Amino acid sequence: MxxxxxxxxxxxxxxxxxxxxxxxxxxxxxxxxxxxxxxxxxxxxxxxxxxxxxxxxxxxxxxxxxxxxxxxxxxxxxxxxxxxxxxxxxxxxxxxxxxxxxxxxxxxxxxxxxxxxxxxxxxxxxxxxxxxxxxxxxxxxxxxxxxxxxxxxxxxxxxxxxxxxxxxxxxxxxxxxxxxxxxxxxxxxxxxxxxxxxxxxRIPLSGSGDEFDHLARGINAMLARIEQLMGNIRAVGDEIAHDLRSPLARLRESLELMLRSGDPAVLPAALADAIAQVDAALALSAGILRLAQIESGARRASFAMLDLSRLLEDIAETYETVAEDAGAVLTARIAPGLALAGDAALLNQLFANLIENAITHGGPGTAIIVTAGRDDGGIAVSVADDGPGIPPERHAEALRRFGRLDASRSREGHGLGLALVAAIVGLHDGTMVLRASRDDAERPGLRVAISFPVAG
Ligand SMILES: Nc1ncnc2c1ncn2[C@@H]1O[C@H](COP(=O)(O)OP(=O)(O)O)[C@@H](O)[C@H]1O
Ligand SMILES: [Mg+2]
Known part of the structure; x- marks a missing residue:
């Protein structure tokens, strides 16, 4: 009424x-x-x-x-x-x-x-x-x-x-x-x-700057956010439907093969393959849920002051051997005593994703360098490799959910890694830029530079 x-x-x-x-x-x-x-x-x-x-x-x-x-x-x-x-x-x-x-x-x-x-x-x-x-x-x-x-x-x-x-x-x-x-x-x-x-x-503004304009601006900002979230949900829905298809199709194929062959000898291999497909689908849905949770901002409630230097040192130590096994070399140059308000588990995941990407997509022989230090008024962290890198025009695609470049299709992963990284950086009010790590047309490398503002 x-x-x-x-x-x-x-x-x-x-x-x-x-x-x-x-x-x-x-x-x-x-x-x-x-x-x-x-x-x-x-x-x-x-x-x-x-x-x-x-x-x-x-x-x-x-x-x-x-x-x-x-x-x-x-x-x-x-x-x-x-x-x-x-x-x-x-x-x-x-x-x-x-x-x-x-x-x-x-x-x-x-x-x-x-x-x-x-x-x-x-x-x-x-x-x-x-x-x-x-x-x-x-x-x-x-x-x-x-x-x-x-x-x-x-x-x-x-x-x-x-x-x-x-x-x-x-x-x-x-x-x-x-x-x-x-x-x-x-x-x-x-x-x-x-x-x-x-x-x-959107609600029209009168331009007078009165209390109604103030209210309308607030509501419009809310509507913009709702529109963005609705868009995200729609996109995620499409992407999930699209990306769950391949593991499910392959699973179906494996199962059909087992049924047809009637040869018990192929069974263990076919079952192992089927389990791998199911695992892939499960990992995918877990990743999607995680991303949705981070993007909702709910995890901010669990933020606490943490020692980012220690956290990075620990990750670097863990991944040193992983890199070695993959034929890569990981070096860390981390300034001590970098304090940040954040979620330790998510920050761990952020840097693990970047290092894993450098190992997986950088190829054998890659040199990976993790740096962290103070930057005017904030903390700057970067993960760089000297692999094939990502051409600038495809940065957005790589950052998107499920976005994977052609060369990576055959490798393990769902294309959620960088999307998660971006979401975690955003949750910590940070900014992130991708760029080439060196001046080499063959192997320009990828350098992901993140800066976190430090409050107070
Ligand atoms: N360090 C890197 N070097 C080259 N390409 C990369 C690197 N990191 C990410 N990419 C490209 O960006 C895409 C998206 O990365 P990500 O979101 O982590 O998905 P994925 O599951 O494929 O690792 C990758 O598929 C790959 O093509
Ligand atoms: Mg990845």
Whole structure:
């Protein structure tokens, strides 16, 4: 199921952001609103209270005549935005400059629309109504239009600000959400194509270097490795099928020969031949398994610091006699104290393979030289012979699994030796090069140079 836009993290984060921004804006506006308006209202109310106490000098017991005189005096003062009205007990106007129905005693906000005829631009009046002696009523009011306008301004600003925050937040969230969805969908589309069998498919990068690109690069590297492994498996399968054929065909031939001849005298030789074929097939499958295990990298777990010099000395000693028996001469020039983190059994196999190759493929009379020493920042080991060598254009073929050059077909081996060497070198993060060991067109020899990096 594809994720929906409003389920994306981007949209949810945007909604959360908008919520928080709105909440903080509400608090800020609230403080401004209450602070400013509250202070202004208090000032206005104090002005009104002062006017009333000036007019009603004796409080509630001030005689109506004194109140009327006070009102007239206040009206006579230069305009201050304050308005007055004094009614008698029957509701008749005694003095004042406001013509509107007298409200009940107490505080009021008189709005122009409510039938009150207020002067000119005035929209709201803040008013206080007091009973006076003799049943009359006094109203003192102040222009509160500014207060009203400010109230509206603050409310409108808040609504506009809130609306803009909401719009930008949601637009950004939806935009980012869409983008994220598109990227995720590109990944799952690539995944589907890969599952359908296209192992060359990769996840497209946007080139922005964002977290999706980072993820895509990681996944692509993984896909490349998977593709390579799949290719290996396919190739190995083909090669196994191909290479097991010959020992099995020969085995079948030997068995058929035994069956046909009916001569017990040929039996021991034929059986020995059959066993040799079976051994060849077994050795081949063991080699393939070993190679697969090394290439998987699992053996790295068993790496330990080892004395490479000692290891090489031991191999050289072991193979000295083997070389002698084959009419070859093995010389070792190994620097002492070369330490390397690795797998001793595999390293043994690596150098044994190279020396065996030099003995087998170098031919009688070959001089084999094993060298080891420090190389800038690493360890350099080489195995060289002065045999027929391998022409440069056939190096790749020799290194391949089951790759054997024509001249070697008749000799023992499965063509796994150099492939194993390459895999073991790779497992130890080393590099390997094949080249001629000397300047001789007849017998250029083969020199396999390996360098291992030394950590730290
Ligand atoms: N020292 C060498 N001199 C000449 N040819 C070699 C040497 N080492 C390897 N080769 C060639 O490379 C091929 C692959 O070697 P390898 O993978 O060890 O397979 P094999 O089982 O044939 O020894 C050999 O069959 C041989 O043709
Ligand atoms: Mg070999």
């Amino acid at each position: 594809r994720p929906r836009l409003f389920q994306t993290t981007s949209v949810r984060l945007a909604a959360l952001g908008v919520g928080l921004a709105s909440a903080s804006a509400a608090v800020v506006f609230g403080v401004i609103y209450l602070g400013t308006l509250g202070a202004l209202r208090t000032t206005l109310d104090t002005d009104i209270d002062n006017e009333i106490s000036e007019i009603m000098v004796f409080g509630a017991r001030t005689p109506p005549g004194v109140v009327a005189a006070g009102v007239r005096a206040a009206i006579a003062e230069p305009p201050t935005g304050t308005f007055f009205r004094l009614d008698d007990a029957q509701g008749r106007l005694i003095a004042g400059d406001l013509t509107l129905p007298m409200p009940t005693p107490g505080w009021h906000d008189l709005v122009a629309q409510h039938g009150a005829a207020l002067a000119g631009h005035i929209r709201v009046l803040r008013a206080r109504v007091e009973r006076i002696g003799g049943g009359g009523t006094l109203l003192v009011a102040a222009d509160a239009t500014m207060l009203d306008e400010l109230d509206e301004l603050i409310r409108r600003s808040f609504l506009i600000g809130f609306g803009i925050t909401l719009a930008i937040g949601l637009a950004a969230g939806i935009g980012f959400g869409r983008r994220a969805l598109a990227r995720v969908e590109a990944v799952s589309a690539a995944g589907e194509e890969i599952m359908a069998g296209d192992f060359t498919r």
